[in-house]
Every structure is written in C-alpha cells, then in structure tokens.
Amino acid sequence: MKRHFRLAAVMTFWLLFWQAVSMAISNDILFVGPVQVAAALLSQIRTAVFWKTILFSLSRILAGFLAAVLSGILFGTAASHFSLIRELLAPVILLFQSIPVASFVILALIWMGSANLSVFISYMVVLPILYTATLTGLSHTDEKLLEMCRVFRVPPLRRIRAVYLPSLMPYLAAGADSALGLAIKSGVAAEVIGVPDHSIGSRLYMAKIYLSTAELFAWTLVIIAAAWILEKALHKILWRLDPAHAKKTGPSRFDTR
Amino acid sequence: MKLSLTLHQISKAYQSVPVIQGFSLSLTAPDICCLMAPSGTGKTTLFRILMGLEVPDSGSFTIEALDDASKSRRTLKPEECRISAVFQEDRLIEHMTPLENAALTLPGPMDRAFLYREFSRLLPEECLDRPVSTLSGGMRRRCALLRALLAPFDLLVLDEPFTGLDEASKKEAIRCLLEKTDGRLVLIATHNPEDAGLLGGHIYSFDSFTFPEPDL
DSSP states (O other), X not given: OHHHHHHHHHHHHHHHHXXXXXXXXXXXXXXXXXXXXXXXXXXXXTSHHHHHHHHHHHHHHXXXXXXXXXXXXXXXXXHHHOHHHHHHHHHHHHHHHHSOHHHHXXXXXXXXXXXXXXXXXXXXXXXXXXXXXXXXXXXXXXXXXXXXXHHTTOOHHHHIIIIIHHHHHHHHHXXXXXXXXXXXXXXXXXXXXXXXXXXXXXXXXXXHHTTOHHHHHHXXXXXXXXXXXXXXXXXXXXXXXXXXXXXXXXXXXXXXX | OXXXXXXXXXXXXXXXXXXXEEEEEEEESSEEEEEEOOTTSSHHHHHHHHHTSSOOSEEEEEEEEEETTTTEEEEOOGGGSOEEEEOSSOOOOTTSOHHXXXXXXXSSSOOHHHHHHHHHHHSXXXXXXXXXXXXXXXXXXXXXXXXXXXXXOSEEEEESTTTTOOHHHHHHHHHXXXXXXXXXXXXXXXXXXXXXXXXXXXXXXXSOEESOOOOO
16 A cells, blocks of 8 residues: 555655656647646547557457567477477577567568558567577476486476476567567557558657657657557466466366377 | 386496495385485485486496285386485475475375375474475475375385474374385485484495495
8 A cells, every 4th residue: 555655655756756857848749748648648548440450450469579579489399309400490580580680670561561661560579589588498498307207207298398398488488578568669660660550659740740748748658558559468468378377176187198 | 016226336436536336125015215424425426327417437226026926026117216306405495385395296296185285294284275486495305205105106205305304294294204114115315323223124334335335
C-alpha cells in the first residue's frame, strides 16, 4: 500500500514537472505538456480508426514475433544437435544481427510492399535473439543430469521435460522479453519509413508532416502502453510454461513414455 | 537373471596420468561388493566405465547371465543389462519432488501410492511433495538412493551412497538396500569400514587402482 502511494507520488511529480517544462518552453512544435497530449489522445480514442490502426500494427508485429520465436527455437535446437547446421547458420544469424533495420525496411519494401512490412521486420529482428537464446540455453544443460538419464535409460520425451526444458526456459524467457520490446520498436520504425495505410507508423509520419508534436507524443504513449500490456501477457505465458511452475496433476503426471 | 561381472585388465589414464591400470575383478550375483579405497584413487572412474559413461583405454569388462537350470552362460550386450546408480553427486531434478524424481526413471505412468509407501520408509512424509531443491543434503541423498533401488536393475552401482546421513538414517537406508537388492549384484564404493561391515558381503580394499592387490 505504501509502495503504491510512493509510486503515485513519483508519477505526479514527473507529470507536474513535464507540464512546467512545456509551459516554460511554450512552443507547441518543440514540446508539449501532458494536458495537450491527453487532449490529442482523447480525441482519437473514440474513433474506430484509432483502434483499427493499433490492431493493424500490433497484429503484424506479433505475427512476426511468434513466427520468429518458433523458428528461433526450431533452428536453435537443430543447431545445438548438429554442428554442421550451427556452422552453416552462424554467418546468416550474424548478418541479420548486423544489418541495420533501415536497410531491411527498404529491401522489404522492394520485395513485398508496405502492407506486411512489420511482419517481416519483426521476424528479422527477433529471430537472431531467440536462436542465440536457444543455442545458449541448450548448451548449458547439466551434463551430469544427462548422464543420469543415460544410465537410467530415461526416454527422450521425459528427458526433454525434466532436463532440457527447465534448462532452456530462463534463456528463452530473457530472450523473448527483450525481443518483444525490440520487435515493437523496430516494427513501428519500419512503418514510419514504409508508411503502410492505417498503421501506427504512418500516424507518426503524419505527425511529422503536420508538425503535430502532441499527436506524436500521444501515439508514443499508445505504443508504450501496448508494449507494457504485451510484456505482461508474455510473462504470464512464460510463467505457465515453465515446468518448475507446472501445476501438480497427480498420478498421471508421467504418462508419456 | 543371475549376473556375473568380469573386469579384465582395465586401464584408464587422464592426461597421461594413469588412474586405473591393469585392474581385474570378478564378481557373481548375488553379492554385495564393497570397494574400499581412498578418495581420488579412481573408484569413480571405474564406476563410470561400468555405467558406460567412459571407455577404458585398454582392457574390457563382460557381463554374463547365468542360467541356473541349464548352467549356461550368455554374454550380455550392454543394452541388455540394466544398471542403476547412485552417483557421488545427487543428480536429482531440482524442481521435481522426490516421488517425481523416482517416477522419471520408472517405466509406465507414475504409481503414486507405491512410491509414497516406499519413500516414507526413509524420508519424512511432509517432504515427499516438495521440490527436491528444498530438502536437506541428507534427505536428497536418501532420495537418490531410493530412486536407484526402485528402478529395475540387474547391476547396482553405488558411489559413496551414505554421505551426509546420520547414524539412524544410515542404518535404515542399509536395511532398505539389503532388502531391495536381495539376489542381485551390488557394487558399492565406501571409505567407512563400519558401513562395509553392516552391509555384509565381500570387502575389497585397494590403496590404488593401479597394481591392484585385493585382500579378502
């Protein structure tokens, strides 16, 4: 209770500070205060197109994110097993990590136009992270536990649940966490360049054209809020998936052979 | 089946330092064989070779099944002989309960009632449904021991299984072990002569595993 009180106090302080600074600068194009941002936001929230825009961008970013998580885990698992695959993929992953998002965006625009741009960008940005996380997580699997499984002839599926998955989860969770934020930022940035219709990025671009700093701040707040909600959802999902947290279901717990 | 284990001239060196050299031994079920040797002499290495986790530099071991009726011996392939083990470390799955740890190495779905009964002999009931990570060292050791005893095995290999156990727990654990290993071949490394005495069976003492000089 006391903690919430302090948090509220800190937030109030910064809001007031922000308002004071904006009043001091007194230039709507350079800087706006919370009151104007709130006004810009409220005028939008009632429109259907506001929500359509959010849905458009987030759904594409998430689609790319999920695809990258799945392929990252898949390729990472294959690479940890087969050194040939690991060596083959190493330069590719390095390339993806090194190429600036802007280059990717322009390339993607040439290839596929702007409609599904953020799917592609989100995928490109997240894949190396989840791939590396999987590879590292699997490489840290406790060799002693694996030896124990060998001696006791524990079947592969049980081995995965008992040894590999718990070893992998912390790395996956950390990777997915940082990748989600990155996907959102990169996805929106890509939309600013490619300007697909009805996307968050295109609204940011419009704010630039019309020198509407209030709109810019408002949409930035929307992105921050969306990212916050999505990350909370991700944490919930990861928490559920961790075998260490799996609910006890009684006698049928080991009915996979 | 009655097992016969024969080690013939096993040698293993690490970075050109011989740990085991020319080691031979012959054991037949039913038997409990206590290997007594100081720490660091190669007991663990020998056990790892038996468990198939390491390959000797030279020499070999064979496991044969003896049929009492027909008096025939048959050499078993490694996959035909089931081995159960207690390692020097506990090697338990930390986030799983003692019962789940045992169920992992048992075929088929988890028989909770059976495991609960067996585990309550050596462990207090209230800790049977807690993750192993929350248990004390002695309790974890007992958990590892029970896991090994309950898994189906033809050969049981135990590397200092009673470390961290107080006298009472140890006596109960030994009783449990004797009961569960009746009729089978057990190889146990220990440095405590009292424990070896309690276990009965044959005692083999070595100063090192190079130039072995077994004395019964």
